[in-house]
Amino acid sequence: MIETLATKTGARPVVLDLPVDLGSSLPTGATKLAVEILGRRIANDAYRPGEVMPTEPELAESLGVSRTTVRDAIKVLSGKGMVRTARRYGTRVRPVEEWNLLDADVAAWHDPTHPRLQVMFAETTELRGIIEPQAAGLAAERATGEQIAAIVEAAYAMHPQSGAVEDLFAADCTFHATILDATGNLLMRQLRPIILTMLWISYEYGVLAKSQEPVSRDGHIAVAEAIRRRDAAGARAEMSQMLELNRRTAAQTMQDGPTG
Amino acid sequence: MIETLATKTGARPVVLDLPVDLGSSLPTGATKLAVEILGRRIANDAYRPGEVMPTEPELAESLGVSRTTVRDAIKVLSGKGMVRTARRYGTRVRPVEEWNLLDADVAAWHDPTHPRLQVMFAETTELRGIIEPQAAGLAAERATGEQIAAIVEAAYAMHPQSGAVEDLFAADCTFHATILDATGNLLMRQLRPIILTMLWISYEYGVLAKSQEPVSRDGHIAVAEAIRRRDAAGARAEMSQMLELNRRTAAQTMQDGPTG
DNA sequence: CATTTCTTTAGATCACATGTAAAGGCCCGA
DNA sequence: TCGGGCCTTTACATGTGATCTAAAGAAATG
Secondary structure, three states, rough: HHHHHHHHHHOOOOOOOOOOOOOOOOOHHHHHHHHHHHHHHHHHOOOOOOOOOHHHHHHHHOOOOOOHHHHHHHHHHHHOEEEEEEOOOOEOOHHHHHHOOOOHHHHHHHOOHHEEEHHHHHHHHHHEEEEEEEEHHHHHHHHHHHHHHHHHHHHOOOOOOOHHHHHHHHHHHHHHHHHHHHHHHHHHHOOHHHHHHHHHHHHHOOOOOOOHHHHHHHHHHHHHHHHHHHOOHHHHHHHHHHHHHHHHHHHHHHHHOOOO | OOHHHHHHHOOOOOOOOOOOOOOOOOOHHHHHHHHHHHHHHOOOOOOOOOOOOHHHHHHHHHHHHHHHHHHHHHHHHOOOOEEEEOOOOOOEEEOHOOOOOOHEEEEEOOOOOOOOHHHHHHHHHEEEHHHHHHHHHHHHOOOOHHHHHHHHHHHOOOOOOOOHHHHHHHHHHHHHHHHHHHOOOOHHHHOHHHHHHHHHHHHOOOOOOOHHHHHHHHHHHHHHHHHHHOOHHHHHHHHHHHHHHHHHHHHHHOOOOOHH
């Protein structure tokens, strides 16, 4: 059954594991698989917004699971804003604007070649350009000693030559996630999933592999050092600059498609 | 049963209806009520983080619904990051940091006197101070004619003397929501729920009732006019100023507690 | 005898099956 | 055009077995 389900999802192999918990909180087992299958289908336009999905018995039949499991799966998707259900109305895909795009799963379910993913990447980049510099500024003012240490360590750990891509990626995740945490603002923390997911996507696209690393590492270090010396304005400026550089590199690289 | 459930939720009467759909996408009927009851209990510390909630049969018994309904409700709460379930582990409340605080329900479930609500209000205000000025700037560059018209109309509609608080509130919601939409960035739109919810809370606290209206209206108009003349820098500055004023008024007012 | 480690068991959710209730469109007739 | 029955589809209820984990208990060890 695993093979069957894996085939049905069309899941590509996951290259990198996120070093931090995104709080996905999905169920495990059959329901999780059903959620992924249906989520991927919706994300990749197998069912389009406004369209009525097959009925519960039909989905149960075609997925080889019980109606209960289908219902549970649909409920999860409903919680992410992807579908709406009602009696006699059926289960319909909601317009993309209603989707919980900050959810890591929703982004990750898209095929790497899906145009929407690039749109989302661009929009995330725009949002990051607004949020992260200010977050770095707040972190410079409020970060605890431990947080500063973690940020600095992560920045210096980004040796492109020294290790595997996984280590770079882990350090990058820690860097950005810790800065968001260090603002002490829990709402900032809510942006972690989408930021880390986009980070993951950009790694999959090989953004970091294309000779950007030394510059990127210097940028990270500049931000970290500004935070260490409690220089809010400096942290903001350095983060801005780093993100702009990253944006340009990403825009160039993503045209070529994924390398993973 | 309605009475019973209403009593059990401890729900306070809702004073204002949001003029826009927050996309709550909660199920309707018994499950919705069960979600609200349990959600309110968790939000108001009836069950504390780390604590094990009653078992499914116990909750079904005490709520007067079936196990299925309880399970569905818990699944919704799980999707909002408020609880985690596992076999033998029980259903436990997750730490507040994991909660989906951008979710309108999570915020709205808090009792008006709950200290966390004031923290969330402060954090939302901080986030708004970062996001909304930039959003106004983007809106100035990208808004469609219709959106500009809606923003301008909403701003001028904020006549404090002319009508009921409901109308003011509706105009305020339209104003902020449309600006976020006008950025054309779907991720910005995801911030609508929490912003509108906090707007709602501030109205409940009577922030607008305390002689702030004329100034606030002028601020809204200034932003709207800047957007109309495609003055991004002006829109940013005016929005910044307006939010800062709002922040100060809110901080002062919320000490007195809700008026509704 | 105290302490650590291993094993067992109880208890809770998960997954599934199936049946009934209710609600919301759809169609037909007036 | 509008109103009232159908009929489809999800919502809710209940029962059963499987599975997993945390904690209690047993055994081995210092």
